[in-house]
Amino acid sequence: MPWILIQLIVSPFDQAQYFFDFPHFSACVFKGKLRNLENSGYCLPTLKTMNPFSELPTPCYVVDTQKLRQNLEIIRSVQDRTGARIILALKGFAMFRVFPIIREYLCGTTASSVNEAKLGSYEFGGEVHAYAPAYSEKDIHQLSPLIKHITFNSFSQFHRFKEQVSNINPQVSMGLRINPEYSEVATELYDPCRPCSRLGMTLQHFEGEALDRIEGIHFHTMCEQNSDTLERTLKVVEEKFSPYFEQLKWINFGGGHHITRPDYDVDRLCRALDAFMQKYSLQVYMEPGEAIALNTGILIASVMDVFENDIPLAILDTSATAHMPDVLEMPYRPVIQGAGAPGSKAHTIRLGGLTCLAGDEIGDYAFDQPLKVGDRLVFEDMAHYTMVKNTTFNGVHLPSIATYNPLTQTVEVVREFGYEDYRSRLS
Numbered sequence: 001m002p003w004i005l006i007q008l009i010v011s012p013f014d015q016a017q018y019f020f021d022f023p024h025f026s027a028c029v030f031k032g033k034l035r036n037l038e039n040s041g042y043c044l045p046t047l048k049t050m051n052p053f054s055e056l057p058t059p060c061y062v063v064d065t066q067k068l069r070q071n072l073e074i075i076r077s078v079q080d081r082t083g084a085r086i087i088l089a090l091k092g093f094a095m096f097r098v099f100p101i102i103r104e105y106l107c108g109t110t111a112s113s114v115n116e117a118k119l120g121s122y123e124f125g126g127e128v129h130a131y132a133p134a135y136s137e138k139d140i141h142q143l144s145p146l147i148k149h150i151t152f153n154s155f156s157q158f159h160r161f162k163e164q165v166s167n168i169n170p171q172v173s174m175g176l177r178i179n180p181e182y183s184e185v186a187t188e189l190y191d192p193c194r195p196c197s198r199l200g201m202t203l204q205h206f207e208g209e210a211l212d213r214i215e216g217i218h219f220h221t222m223c224e225q226n227s228d229t230l231e232r233t234l235k236v237v238e239e240k241f242s243p244y245f246e247q248l249k250w251i252n253f254g255g256g257h258h259i260t261r262p263d264y265d266v267d268r269l270c271r272a273l274d275a276f277m278q279k280y281s282l283q284v285y286m287e288p289g290e291a292i293a294l295n296t297g298i299l300i301a302s303v304m305d306v307f308e309n310d311i312p313l314a315i316l317d318t319s320a321t322a323h324m325p326d327v328l329e330m331p332y333r334p335v336i337q338g339a340g341a342p343g344s345k346a347h348t349i350r351l352g353g354l355t356c357l358a359g360d361e362i363g364d365y366a367f368d369q370p371l372k373v374g375d376r377l378v379f380e381d382m383a384h385y386t387m388v389k390n391t392t393f394n395g396v397h398l399p400s401i402a403t404y405n406p407l408t409q410t411v412e413v414v415r416e417f418g419y420e421d422y423r424s425r426l427s
């Protein structure tokens with residue numbers, strides 16, 4: 001009975017000000033063990049401020065399995081409505097602990113390397129697709145038994161390896177990445193159609209090439225974009241490449257589709273997919289990474305030191321460059337629960353990371369109260385492109401990884417990292 005009460009009144013994942021304001025309350029559920037609350041001695045007012053994260057080690061990524069399911073429901077609805085097949089791009093999110101959940105909704109994964117293909121094959125199952133800017137002979141040898149589709153980046157790679165792939169696994173369907181020379185990606189670093197791009201073949205390279213044995217084409221030209229961008233992209237792809245469609249079996253629309261973002265126009269996506277599939281008898285694949293895990297995870301960090309150099313500064317037990325590299329690469333400003341833009345609240349402070357990199361700064365944030373050593377901060381939307389990209393630069397610990405199930409209020413630390421993880425990457 002008290003248990004039900006807690007579920008109704010506590011939603012720490014969504015209301016991290018509890019977390020922020022009351023960082024030292026004990027968790028009612030931790031590491032998968034349910035504590036008997038009737039014997040816990042907590043009274044109702046205390047229960048209201050409890051949260052299941054307060055005993056977590058920091059830094060720690062926490063993925064909310066229900067939020068993951070909500071994303072996957074949206075993605076499954078697109079598959080059900082259109083017949084398109086949507087697979088998980090492991091480069092964006094590869095937390096294999098939650099693969100059993102994702103597997104309920106998606107038929108497979110796409111890999112950018114032999115390691116990702118192994119993870120997809122061994123831990124996820126289903127269809128494994130592969131694309132990389134280049135493969136070595138050894139890659140092909142290891143990949144071919146694991147995969148259903150392989151996409152080559154160039155005709156030269158295709159001609160070099162088509163025999164080897166077929167000899168090892170005749171079932172593998174081979175495709176080619178195209179560059180339609182159309183994208184709406186503003187940041188050059190993320191624009192696959194930038195001038196002289198090394199990613200994919202432009203139309204002019206198709207002339208004179210024999211396409212026998214090529215069964216599919218693949219384009220990836222989007223980044224965090226809506227379905228209107230896909231519509232415009234498809235128009236260009238059709239104008240340029242539809243003469244080749246008749247001899248193909250499939251087309252892969254790549255990733256960059258922000259399908260699970262609240263303002264994403266899912267109906268428009270379904271209309272675009274329907275219209276395309278009515279015109280061409282091609283199996284359509286999409287391979288988002290970010291959309292699967294969008295807004296499903298947080299990174300919890302602690303304040304380790306506070307001091308001044310003209311402005312207030314805090315050092316956290318996390319790092320922009322090591323634990324959330326896209327903050328520097330994109331660059332972007334992560335949302336911190338309970339914090340605002342500089343000057344918007346009484347106390348503005350610059351948050352920095354643990355490494356020696358001078359620019360290892362997360363940004364300037366304003367808080368209601370001055371930060372102090374031991375305070376915990378909750379960074380939002382930290383599930384995708386974090387665990388897959390983080391490093392142990394400076395020997396900093398990697399953040400632990402936890403899952404959170406709000407239905408049971410259960411937090412489980414599924415992975416912690418230590419010296420051996422750092423050492424094992426060196427010799």
Ligand SMILES: Cc1ncc(COP(=O)(O)O)c(C=O)c1O
Nearest residue numbers: 089092220255256257288289290
């Ligand atoms: C070929 C390819 N497919 C899929 C993806 C996944 O993109 P996103 O995570 O933005 O959906 C990427 C990301 O770079 C990619 O390069």
